[in-house]
Amino acid sequence: MSKTEHTPSNAPVKTYPCPRCGKPTVWADNPTKPFCSARCKLIDLGAWANEDYKVGAEDTPFSDELDAFK
Numbered sequence: 001m002s003k004t005e006h007t008p009s010n011a012p013v014k015t016y017p018c019p020r021c022g023k024p025t026v027w028a029d030n031p032t033k034p035f036c037s038a039r040c041k042l043i044d045l046g047a048w049a050n051e052d053y054k055v056g057a058e059d060t061p062f063s064d065e066l067d068a069f070k
């Protein structure tokens, strides 16, 4: 009787694409997750801030459409 235990001692590290640049990134032990690096994290935060600015500063086509529905 032989007991074959398959223990993956060399299991591949689970990676996923960085949401910012698509670079394979590890989740475990990653201080900047879900991003691959602090740079990507900052870029993403900056993009959000920019979009916030746009919404407030520029006139949105949606407000016109809403007026038309009145």
Ligand SMILES: [Zn+2]
Pocket: 018, 019, 020, 021, 022, 023, 035, 036, 037, 040
């Ligand atoms: Zn990245």
